[in-house]
Amino acid sequence: MRRLILALLLLASPAVAQPPPDxxxxxxxxxxxxxxxxxxxxxxxxxxxxxxxxxxxxxxxxxxxxxxxxxxxxxxxxxxxxxxxxxxxxxxxxxxxxxxxxxxxxxxxxxxxxxxxxxxxDGQGFIVRRDSGVANARGLDGATICLQPGSTTELNLADWGRANNIRFTPLLIESFQEVQAAYFSGRCDTYTTDLSGLTSIRAGQGARSNEHVILPDVISREPxxxxxxxxxxxxxxxxxxxxxxxxxxxxxxxxxxxxxxxxxxxxxxxxxxxxxxxxxxxxxxxxxxxxxxxxxxxxxxxxxxxxxxxxxxxxxxxxxxxxxxxxxxxxxxx
The missing domain is CATH 3.40.190.10 (Periplasmic binding protein-like II)
Known part of the structure; x- marks a missing residue:
């Protein structure tokens, strides 16, 4: 009983204010x-x-x-x-x-x-292989799309798919380096992230950068x-x-x-x-x-x-x- 009373008193006590960060x-x-x-x-x-x-x-x-x-x-x-x-x-x-x-x-x-x-x-876009024949984002219906979880990228993609009646299969990979590798190895048809990131990974291909195209569609604003x-x-x-x-x-x-x-x-x-x-x-x-x-x-x-x-x-x-x-x-x- 004494322990119960003590517990109730502790619960009823006001929380000790934490000092503001400096x-x-x-x-x-x-x-x-x-x-x-x-x-x-x-x-x-x-x-x-x-x-x-x-x-x-x-x-x-x-x-x-x-x-x-x-x-x-x-x-x-x-x-x-x-x-x-x-x-x-x-x-x-x-x-x-x-x-x-x-x-x-x-x-x-x-x-x-x-x-x-x-x-x-910035803004969110898509990168595809040039030989895919995809000219714009509407051509991604039915595609497998690589992306990182836990970001606005995932939410924007879901909203865009619903708004445009486009079906896709997401391939979620947490590591930026690994999700790039998944796209370049052909595990997915496209990779979506901010345009700055797409430009970065495309430039990283060096002489083979022209084998990949960033689609003209920008599906979000990313401040x-x-x-x-x-x-x-x-x-x-x-x-x-x-x-x-x-x-x-x-x-x-x-x-x-x-x-x-x-x-x-x-x-x-x-x-x-x-x-x-x-x-x-x-x-x-x-x-x-x-x-x-x-x-x-x-x-x-x-x-x-x-x-x-x-x-x-x-x-x-x-x-x-x-x-x-x-x-x-x-x-x-x-």
Whole structure:
């Protein structure tokens, strides 16, 4: 009876409030930024033969490390799959997730995480062998389709099939490398993922890349961006405004090479961006030159794109600056 009463009292007791996360202090104490990336997608996040991570997502991790720690090399890249990525962030294994993840309502509201912005505007498509004779997605009726589980890709494909009365057999494979191998070995008729991923794997075929065609159909919009845990507004601001700083730098002609000199620019917006005017660094809990450090480390958004996406033949399209007809723009630094 005594044990029963004790158990009832414990159940009735109010839960002990957990302290809110303080990711900035944890990163500074540790001396490194733990950044969740993919297991290997060329142009986004992939380790080269020397183990150095390259890509749009990887460079964003470096920009954050430069802004927070003053050194873009103080990053520990943590590979995650579509199945493990959110748990890695929720549990604190990583400080930020930057690995081609689509911003959706459910992810932004329902799992204790929040998006800091859009790093890449993408969309889902299909790749087929050129000799298949398939000219568009409607020709995939009855096809076996390779894809990864636990992502918006799976949900988008199901919605598209129902909406267009197209039957297909899904072949779900968790590993990005293994699902590629399944497609190229002929286990499925097509592979579906974001266009950036399709372009990446097609380019990886080298001289045989022309044997494969990316179909013209785009069945979804995929705003990909970095995520952080909810309840840490200062860390969210740091991640969001580091992304904005890279975009604002391109808008204002600030580059990796000229950033140091442009800190003395007469343009007030550039001065605020690079820390020679205003107190934006102080408000973030960072040094005044936090954005200057990020830009010096990886360049502006356009430079990051040219280094990582352009070599794969990816067109900027909606990832152009708004002034050029695209969707990329930064709120003002003021």
């Amino acid at each position: 990711t900035l202090s944890a990163v500074r104490s540790r001396g490194t930024l733990a950044c969740g990336v993919s297991t290997g997608v060329a142009g986004l996040s992939q380790a080269d033969s020397q183990g150095n991570w390259r890509g749009l997502d990887a460079d964003f991790c470096r920009a954050v490390a430069a802004a927070v720690l003053g050194d873009p090399n103080k990053v520990r890249f943590v590979p995650t799959t579509p199945q493990t990525r959110f748990t890695a962030l929720q549990s604190g294994e990583v400080d930020v997730l930057s690995r081609n993840t689509t911003w959706t309502f459910a992810r932004d509201v329902g799992i204790g995480l929040t998006f800091a912005g859009v790093l890449l505007h 990909l961006g970095p995520l952080v845990r909810k309840g840490d507004p200062r860390w969210l601001d740091i991640i969001r405004w580091t992304l904005n700083a890279l975009i604002a730098a391109e808008e204002n002609g600030v580059t990796q090479a000229n950033a140091e000199a442009r800190a003395r620019d007469p343009n007030p917006e550039v001065q605020r961006l690079l820390g020679t005017a205003g107190e934006f660094g102080q408000q973030l809990g960072l040094e005044p030159a936090w954005a200057l450090r990020a830009i010096r480390a990886v360049g502006n958004y356009g430079e990051v794109w040219e280094r990582n996406q352009a070599p794969l033949g990816v067109q900027r399209g909606p990832n152009r600056l708004a002034a050029q007809g695209g969707l990329m723009w930064s709120p003002p630094f003021r």
